[in-house]
Amino acid sequence: MACTDRRFTGRIWKYGDNVNTDIIFPGKYTYTLKAPEEIAAHALEDLDPGFAANVQPGDLVVAGRNWGCGSSREQAVSCLVLAGVRAVIARSFSRIWYRNALNNGLLALECPAFVDLAVAGDTATVMLDEARIAASNGRTATFQPLSDDVLRILDAGGLIPYIKQQMAV
């Protein structure tokens, strides 16, 4: 889950603007579902009912503006992590979802240029060190390199393991 793998390839699932936390992970489950496989089974349930059954480890979710708007529920990130999603690439992110992603070791990249060229079902390769994403049709897009603050948390695998490392020092 940690970002130590600097280059990876995944299949693209593509969605639109303002995908909110209720359709990523419905609120009615937030106080009842706890088991990882149950949480993963409801990922994107009200947006794309075929997602949870067909997502493969390493897949990429690509979306438009304001991905993850709405609730602060962290399951809107953990359901994707548990479903095997390697990264979410969007035009922009809701701020709480973005923090939750980072804090759960899920790579979230703002890259509007890649969203323009991404095709659902195709594959793409993310190259973190080059801050570049290459689609399988050969077209590429660049993103703002991740800051050291972000990388430290991602490399630890999220906020909790990061703090545990700090507390151990």
Place this chain on the structure above:
Amino acid sequence: MSGQTFAQKALARASGRDTCAVGEILDVEPDVVLSHDNTAAIRRIWEEFGQERVKHPGRMAVTLDHAVPAPSAVHAQNHREIREFVGEQGIVHFFEAGRGICHQVLSEEVVVRPGQVILGADSHTPHFGWLGAFGAGIGRSEVAALWAQGQLWLKVPATMRIHLNGTMPEGVTAKDFALRIIGDMGADGGLYRSIEFTGDTIHAMTLDSRMVLPNMMAEFGAKNAVICPDEPVLTWCLERLAMRQGIEAGSSAWADLADVLRKGCLYPDADCELEAELRYAAEDLEPYIARPHSVDDVVPLSELGQVNVDAAFIGTCTNGRLEDMSAAANILSDRRLAPGLSLVIIPASSQVLEACIELGYAETFARAGAMLGVPGCGPCMGNHFGVPAPGETVISSANRNFRGRMGTPSAGIYLSSPAVVAASAVAGRIVDPRELD
């Protein structure tokens, strides 16, 4: 160097600094850390740190509000674990099921004061900007980290200032203004930003109305939103704190407390740096409706056309206050709900409920055929108490109309002010209360 915005001042103070820059990342020590029914889940994360005691139990606030009374054994067990945890950790600011929604209760109890920073595992934490505090929503892991360490990194947001001046037309509310802003600019129009509300109309609003604005800015993508505190806000805080501490009005302790509160207030510098400014004239506003399934799909009510409704809901941290109950009671007095329609009314807190009983609103609601619920979040996020049937249309005073938000993906949720909800519940279709016979 230019002056500081409210957000810069609040975050600088909470990180032990005099000033800070927009975009800078600070280690912030919040004055209050909020969690609710998610407290048991946060505890399980916090336990990974192996600590026996949380660092600052006095800074924690815990409410039971999201699913109260417990709709299932699983929810009941969740509440039980939270009660055990707050007992073990000696958390003073714990508010039982039935006391009300976290944002309303912490406001009534003045757990958060002007100029303070509150971070909460709830997306509507910007709410506390109504009293001049910096409130921002965070995730469960972050709350666990705060319990352990007392501090968290935050990026200092850029500021958008929204001006509202003039006189609001009759029947137009703060909710309509919030919907208008979100409709104009989109659900990400305030993304990552601090929103400062200003203008004579804002300060002429009742406090119940003001609370709607920062609260709804969660739907605008904002990090926080604020209205600078004025005398009515200071009086609200002073009276409630004094009563809790047994301080008599006019005593020297009263004057000291007033002084402490006043010194805590933060105001943006005249030459602070604003990223954007929006200006509205109150006279141009009208009642607005957000259509399913997006809070930014906003139209003037006058242009909505015929929409029949099956269910109606008045309540939530956005619009469940006494003023909202009063608006509903005015409309429902001597009227009955449309046949076949259900109306759920849930006061935001036990204090609001008590006032509804005292003022006769509870009786009005019951006579009209409405269902009066236990203070809490109710059906807002689909846990219980008025979940719609598949394909039904709901008119609601809540803050979100996302697909499936109320538990039923095929239901359509329209958002409006409480008065429009009440009038629509009588008419059986979405109407302007000014049009009711």
